[in-house]
Amino acid sequence: MANGTAAPTDLDTRLEAHRTELTGYCYRMLGSSFEAEDAVQDTMVRAWRSYDKFEGRSSLRSWLYRIATNVCLDMLTAGNKRARPMDLTESTPLAQAALSPRPDNTWLEPMPDARVLPTTGDPAEAAIAKESVRLAFMAALQKLPAKQRAVLILREVLAWKASEVAELLDTSVASVNSALQRARATLAERQEPGAEAAVSDPLDEDQQKLLDRYVAAFEGYDMTALTALLHEDAVMTMPPFDLWLTGTRDITGFMTTLGAPCAGSRLVPVQVNGLPGFAQYKPDPEKGGFTPWAVQVLEISDGRITGFHCFLDTQRWFPLFDLPLHLEAETDHVEQGA
Numbered sequence: 001m002a003n004g005t006a007a008p009t010d011l012d013t014r015l016e017a018h019r020t021e022l023t024g025y026c027y028r029m030l031g032s033s034f035e036a037e038d039a040v041q042d043t044m045v046r047a048w049r050s051y052d053k054f055e056g057r058s059s060l061r062s063w064l065y066r067i068a069t070n071v072c073l074d075m076l077t078a079g080n081k082r083a084r085p086m087d088l089t090e091s092t093p094l095a096q097a098a099l100s101p102r103p104d105n106t107w108l109e110p111m112p113d114a115r116v117l118p119t120t121g122d123p124a125e126a127a128i129a130k131e132s133v134r135l136a137f138m139a140a141l142q143k144l145p146a147k148q149r150a151v152l153i154l155r156e157v158l159a160w161k162a163s164e165v166a167e168l169l170d171t172s173v174a175s176v177n178s179a180l181q182r183a184r185a186t187l188a189e190r191q192e193p194g195a196e197a198a199v200s201d202p203l204d205e206d207q208q209k210l211l212d213r214y215v216a217a218f219e220g221y222d223m224t225a226l227t228a229l230l231h232e233d234a235v236m237t238m239p240p241f242d243l244w245l246t247g248t249r250d251i252t253g254f255m256t257t258l259g260a261p262c263a264g265s266r267l268v269p270v271q272v273n274g275l276p277g278f279a280q281y282k283p284d285p286e287k288g289g290f291t292p293w294a295v296q297v298l299e300i301s302d303g304r305i306t307g308f309h310c311f312l313d314t315q316r317w318f319p320l321f322d323l324p325l326h327l328e329a330e331t332d333h334v335e336q337g338a
Contacts, residue, residue, distance in 0.1 A: 011051060015044050018061060022068050024116035028132060028153050029072040031082030031142050033109045033320060036116075039075060043068040058167070066168045069150055076146040082108040084139050084309075085237045085244040092243050094250040097258065099241045107239040108138055110295050110311050112321050113271040130274030132157040135297060135309060138273070140187050151176055152183040199275055199300050207300060211276055214298070214305065218280075221263040223252040231304040238294075238310045251308065266290050270321055272297050279318065280310070281327045290327040292318045 019040060026043075027036035046067050047054075054063055083106060092098075117129050131137060132153075141149050147169065154160040154168070155176070162180075166173045199207060210229060217225035227248045236251045237244045245251050255262065267278040277297045281290035292314035299307030311317055318325055 011048065014060060015047055015064070018064050019044070020114075020116065020118045022064060024118070024129070024133065025065065025153060025158070026068055026072055027111050027116050028138065028141055028157065029069075029146070029149055030075060031108045031138055032105075033111045033115075034316070035075060036111070039068060039071045042071050046071070062164065062168065065154075069168060073146050073150070080105055081142045082106070082138075083142060084108050084135065085239065085242050086235065087139060087142075089242050089244070091235075091246040094245065094253045094257075097243055097245070097250075097254060099238075099243060099258070101240040102242050104240065104313070106242075108135065108142065110135075110272050110277075110297055110309075110317065113274060115320075117274070128157065133274045135273050135275070135299070135307070140190060143190060144183050144186055148179045148183040148186075151179040152187075155180050203276065206303060207276075210300065210303060210305070211298070215267050215278070218267060219265060221255070221265075223256060226255075227252055229305050230308070231301070231306045234304070234306050234308060236308045236310070238312055240313060262293065265293065266327060267296070268323065270295065270323070272321075275299060279321060279323050284326070287326065289329045292323070292325055295321065 022040045022043060023036050026039040027033065030036050030039060043064060047064055054060075058066075088102075088106075111133065113130070113133075116133055117126070120126050120129070141152070144152065150169065151165055154165045155162065160168075162173045162176045165176045169176070203211070213225070214229055216222075217229060230248045230251065232248060233246060234248060234251060235244060235246055236254070245254055262280070262282050265280050265282045267280055270277045270279050272295060275297055277295060279292065280294040280296055282293040283289075284291040294310040294312050294314065295317045297307070297309040297311070298305055299309075314325075
């Protein structure tokens with residue numbers, strides 16, 4: 001490139017080194033897996049095109065975050081806020097359950113850990129990063145105005161100094177501190193369902209045993225065993241449907257009525273939103289074997305499952321998680337794709 005700047009291949013390498021953390025930032029800002037990846041791609045293109053104007057007054061990382069922030073703020077001007085079913089409607093008794101879909105852009109979307117959580121040798125840093133993409137925290141972020149959202153993420157999650165955030169947003173330190181206080185106050189007022197989820201990293205022995213029991217109960221479609229694993233106030237959601245259920249009786253009742261075709265499913269472990277999860281494949285009566293049905297995200301607290309969130313748009317989610325779109329009947333265990 002001109003003016004003695006980096007050669008194209010070197011610049012590509014330097015930009016790509018920041019892709020995962022930028023995707024995590026944009027995902028927290030936008031609440032959408034695909035919009036986040038689009039935003040990062042737009043950021044990379046803008047950085048490439050204007051690199052000859054980058055004067056090095058800040059680090060390349062800070063400059064990329066400035067571009068990514070502007071991209072996200074532009075995308076958020078439409079005012080759309082991603083949500084979970086419990087953010088939009090009241091819990092529905094099973095007797096009144098109806099599967100009413102809403103458009104894709106309504107929903108907070110799941111994200112594979114590997115796409116948003118950079119590798120770090122610091123366990124405390126890794127734990128904060130995981131907590132900051134959990135569904136409850138992501139839902140809370142969606143309640144904040146866009147600039148407050150950016151300030152909270154940069155200060156609380158990424159540990160930027162107030163002066164660094166002020167420079168990035170072209171504002172004052174006082175303005176940044178004020179925005180942070182307002183964002184904290186808003187989050188303190190709203191106790192999001194699932195916020196109490198406590199999952200260690202890595203899973204401790206009891207949590208792993210709970211998941212093993214869950215897999216056995218779900219694949220065996222044993223509602224008695226499943227009831228023993230669910231908190232009495234457990235919540236089940238199924239985007240793109242706005243229906244959500246509360247309590248073991250309604251959840252297991254749904255699974256044996258409207259959800260009965262899921263009997264005989266297979267579960268493949270996935271790492272999603274800093275939480276344990278599974279790709280669910282249900283029996284395929286036409287082709288044999290198993291067909292994708294949902295990406296499940298589990299919230300755990302005090303030795304029970306408190307949240308059971310099933311994202312059903314498998315044509316979008318399974319490729320995102322590098323998962324096959326069919327399992328053969330004889331396949332008992334499938335490794336998640338690289």
